[in-house]
Amino acid sequence: MVRDSARRRGPWSRYSRFVDSAITVEGLVKRFGSFTALNGMDLDVQTGQVHGFLGPNGSGKSTTIRVILGLLRSDAGNVTLLGGDPWRDVVELHRRLAYVPGDVSLWPGLTGGEAIDLLGTLRGGLDESRRKHLLERFELDPTKKGRTYSKGNRQKVAIVAALSSDVELLILDEPTSGLDPLMEAVFQEEIATEKKRGRTVLLSSHVLSEVEALADRVSIIRDGMLVETGTLDQVRKHRRTHLAVELERVPDRLEELDGIHDVVLQGTTLTCTVDHERTAEVMAVLAHEGIVSITSTPASLEDIFLSHYDDRLNGNTGS
DSSP: OOOHHHHHHOTTHHHHTTOSEEEEEEEEEEEETTEEEEEEEEEEEETTOEEEEEOOTTSSHHHHHHHHTTSSOOSEEEEEETTBOTTTTHHHHHTSEEEEOSSOOOOTTSBHHHHHHHHHHHTTOBOHHHHHHHHHHTTOOTTSBGGGOOHHHHHHHHHHHHHHBOOSEEEEESTTTTOOHHHHHHHHHHHHHHHHTTOEEEEEOSOHHHHHHHOSEEEEEETTEEEEEEEHHHHHTTSEEEEEEEESSOOTTGGGSTTEEEEEEETTEEEEEEEGGGHHHHHHHHHHTOEEEEEEEOOOHHHHHHHTTHHHHTTOOOO
């Protein structure tokens, strides 16, 4: 067992020197009767990074997280969590991580502050100055009983407890569910602080702008399988770039140019999308016509995510 004194010297950096991946999932299969929730799921969360984990409801995200946490037992595959087995070593490993679900339940008779302290004790202690800072930032009254809190305030209790706990890993499954936009912004700022400190974060969220702002890497899941993973630059590489260009002259037969799509001309103002590998070629043609101004916008994380679900958006869910 890891001693608390060792953890105090470096609660998460101590382990990052030895373990490249905080979470490794290989070929994970989980069935519920005849339904296969996970069908060969792979995931690799690097130590010291924020990893965005994306997929709609029913895609298998929460099932994956529950297996990682040792709350469900897999039917096949391998999972390594902080160098251990999440099923066999669950007690020890849960002292080294904090988990925030999307629907937090609290002890009704405990105050929010008491719940935060209890969770911190289970995890090996709290940073009291961080706790105080987070209570102020999230505008949470810790003296109220759990039964009186709204959904948003229950989420705040779990977030404050997680971010002030002395742990190496944060597993956050829709943590901002129920928070207003102001508190979502505070959450993003505080996760950015954790990122600078080198804490490892697995962040599952439907707020794609949140993930885009915070994540070093992203993984997209569909029907219990990983369909794309990498840094934002890597997953954007084969997507189209959006261009808005004001030209001196309008080129002839622009639509026939390889790699250009969705062409709209209004006078000498052009908007279009361009295949990543054809960007230089298209820009050369446009430069020949005289560029007055140009705005280039890479594919957003939302664009990338939705590209994996085009058939559902068009009403075709498959067989």
